[in-house]
Amino acid sequence: MSESRKYPFPVIDSDICKGCKLCIAACPKKVLVISEKLNSKGFHFSEYVGEGCIGCGNCFYTCPEPSAVTVYLKDYVPEEVS
Amino acid sequence: METFLLPRRSSRRSPSFTGCNMEKKTVLRKPKGFINVYKHKPGAEKDRTHYCPGCGHGILHKLIAEALEDFDLVEKTIIISPVGCSVFAYYYFHTGNLQVAHGRAPAVASAVSRANPDSVVISYQGDGDLAAIGGNNINQAANRGENMAVFFVNNAIYGMTGGQMAPTTLEGQKTTTTPYGRNVKTDGYPIQVCELINTFTAPVYIARTSLQDMVNIRKTRIAVRKAIMNAKDKKGFSLVEVLSMCPSGWKKDSLQSQQWIKERMVPRFPLGVLRDISEEAETIERPVPVMDPEEVKKIFGYGDFKASTIQKNTEANIKKISLRVSGFGGQGIMSTGIVLANVGMEYGYNVSWLPSYGPEMRGGTANCSVKIQEDTIGASEVTEPNMIIAMNQPSLEKFEKIMIPGGALMYNSTLIDIEPTRNDVDIYNVPITGMADELGDTRVQSMVSVGAFAAITGLFDPKEIVTLIPSLFAGKPDKVLKMNEEAVLKGYNYVTENFSV
Numbered sequence: 001m002s003e004s005r006k007y008p009f010p011v012i013d014s015d016i017c018k019g020c021k022l023c024i025a026a027c028p029k030k031v032l033v034i035s036e037k038l039n040s041k042g043f044h045f046s047e048y049v050g051e052g053c054i055g056c057g058n059c060f061y062t063c064p065e066p067s068a069v070t071v072y073l074k075d076y077v078p079e080e081v082s
Numbered sequence: 083m084e085t086f087l088l089p090r091r092s093s094r095r096s097p098s099f100t101g102c103n104m105e106k107k108t109v110l111r112k113p114k115g116f117i118n119v120y121k122h123k124p125g126a127e128k129d130r131t132h133y134c135p136g137c138g139h140g141i142l143h144k145l146i147a148e149a150l151e152d153f154d155l156v157e158k159t160i161i162i163s164p165v166g167c168s169v170f171a172y173y174y175f176h177t178g179n180l181q182v183a184h185g186r187a188p189a190v191a192s193a194v195s196r197a198n199p200d201s202v203v204i205s206y207q208g209d210g211d212l213a214a215i216g217g218n219n220i221n222q223a224a225n226r227g228e229n230m231a232v233f234f235v236n237n238a239i240y241g242m243t244g245g246q247m248a249p250t251t252l253e254g255q256k257t258t259t260t261p262y263g264r265n266v267k268t269d270g271y272p273i274q275v276c277e278l279i280n281t282f283t284a285p286v287y288i289a290r291t292s293l294q295d296m297v298n299i300r301k302t303r304i305a306v307r308k309a310i311m312n313a314k315d316k317k318g319f320s321l322v323e324v325l326s327m328c329p330s331g332w333k334k335d336s337l338q339s340q341q342w343i344k345e346r347m348v349p350r351f352p353l354g355v356l357r358d359i360s361e362e363a364e365t366i367e368r369p370v371p372v373m374d375p376e377e378v379k380k381i382f383g384y385g386d387f388k389a390s391t392i393q394k395n396t397e398a399n400i401k402k403i404s405l406r407v408s409g410f411g412g413q414g415i416m417s418t419g420i421v422l423a424n425v426g427m428e429y430g431y432n433v434s435w436l437p438s439y440g441p442e443m444r445g446g447t448a449n450c451s452v453k454i455q456e457d458t459i460g461a462s463e464v465t466e467p468n469m470i471i472a473m474n475q476p477s478l479e480k481f482e483k484i485m486i487p488g489g490a491l492m493y494n495s496t497l498i499d500i501e502p503t504r505n506d507v508d509i510y511n512v513p514i515t516g517m518a519d520e521l522g523d524t525r526v527q528s529m530v531s532v533g534a535f536a537a538i539t540g541l542f543d544p545k546e547i548v549t550l551i552p553s554l555f556a557g558k559p560d561k562v563l564k565m566n567e568e569a570v571l572k573g574y575n576y577v578t579e580n581f582s583v
Contacts, residue, residue: 016130018130020135020329021336021337022136022337025340026295057110058296060110061144061296061299061303062141064133064135064137064138064140064143065130065131066131066174067112067130068130070112071110072108073107073108073109075106077108
């Protein structure tokens with residue numbers, strides 16, 4: 001994860017996302033959108049617009065896929081790669 | 083109906099949730115309660131679930147897995163997965179798993195919980211599983227107050243099988259089996275499981291939550307954590323009913339499905355905590371069952387058997403007994419068989435006794451199979467008897483046909499007027515009931531049969547049987563013991579005096 005990015009922010013695995021749009025509805029800041037692109041399964045996946053995330057975790061808790069959404073919160077310290 | 087009361091002030095903020103020492107999270111990622119790579123899942127896609135887009139199962143799975151990670155219970159948990167879409171819960175959870183027959187998850191969870199009292203046992207069930215085929219299982223487990231957390235996913239439909247009507251299907255709801263909508267006149271009303279379970283005394287926590295929006299998902303998260311904590315603290319039975327969406331079964335998209343929960347399901351299934359007595363509830367401690375063989379013998383009244391020092395008769399007429407005892411219920415058929423098997427055991431033989439009877443205690447027909455032999459016994463049912471004790475006419479007619487040639491047929495000549503048709507077997511007509519009546523009690527006819535059996539086979543010495551009677555009839559008055567002793571000798575003497583054996 002590039003350190004220049006501003007925390008908090010979500011990371012959505014575009015290949016695992018099934019495009020159900022629950023996260024888009026749950027996002028209070030409306031910073032998630034559905035992509036025009038298709039993933040390998042043929043779903044329009046959801047994406048982060050790049051800024052505006054407040055780290056509420058709604059997208060994480062509403063997402064039915066265990067590993068599709070990861071949210072790095074404000075105090076997150078990137079693990080050093082040795 | 084109470085509105086959704088968050089159980090306790092302390093549990094409002096999840097980081098300081100009862101008994102839990104979580105550090106504040108800095109990242110929300112796939113919980114450790116899930117297997118990293120779903121290696122048990124067939125096919126190539128081992129990084130994602132099999133659930134449809136927008137399915138409520140995935141959300142609840144995540145909440146459970148997160149709680150297990152946060153409370154450090156992953157290693158201690160056993161999840162019982164049901165039949166339904168969540169049948170494959172064992173693909174995903176990094177816990178102990180059992181997949182059980184339809185509706186039986188609470189029964190199996192009860193056994194797991196009793197056998198491993200320190201485990202956290204979770205029964206994860208859908209509405210077809212819990213409320214339809216397993217309806218009684220959940221009631222009994224709840225009534226026993228088994229220490230388990232039950233997560234009940236209510237989506238008002240049979241999702242996996244293609245959208246049929248479930249017990250929780252709403253009035254008027256169209257499904258593939260109710261194409262004009264559920265008609266209460268023919269299909270009844272939706273079952274409200276939480277309200278039903280709330281009628282039992284034992285459960286400690288009953289809540290109904292929903293996945294309709296973020297507020298309710300977070301309430302569900304609290305309820306899930308509460309239920310898992312109760313299981314960990316051995317508080318007893320917790321039920322969390324989760325109103326969940328089934329976009330495929332409902333033929334809606336995921337957002338319409340959430341809307342449908344809000345507009346249609348919630349009015350019929352009111353949300354809230356119906357009961358929370360987990361803080362007052364005492365930790366379950368169950369008595370340790372009796373496992374000591376001597377103790378078990380005492381409980382069942384077998385008394386003290388002496389060690390098997392009895393000399394076997396190597397000259398016996400029949401050394402390997404395959405016996406069928408048959409007659410009316412109440413004629414002592416079963417006790418004849420049990421006594422013979424017990425005496426055989428005292429002699430050091432391998433024995434088996436297998437009863438077969440109708441639903442009536444008295445008056446119906448009954449029979450039992452007894453095997454007594456030196457070598458080990460395979461099947462305990464006797465299909466080709468070499469000996470028959472027939473106490474009434476239907477029994478004689480039925481069982482003489484299946485005897486092997488050269489066997490011994492004893493029948494109760496007091497009650498049977500006809501002659502046996504077989505001429506390739508040894509026939510002993512013994513007035514068993516008559517002799518018992520002479521002794522003063524018809525009930526001792528079983529011991530008359532035992533005495534006659536000893537005489538015909540030569541396998542047992544009547545004196546040995548007499549010495550065993552006090553332990554076979556432990557707890558009975560002396561008068562009864564005396565009468566049974568006389569009965570054995572009477573039966574034995576009748577046969578030795580009237581037949582050449």
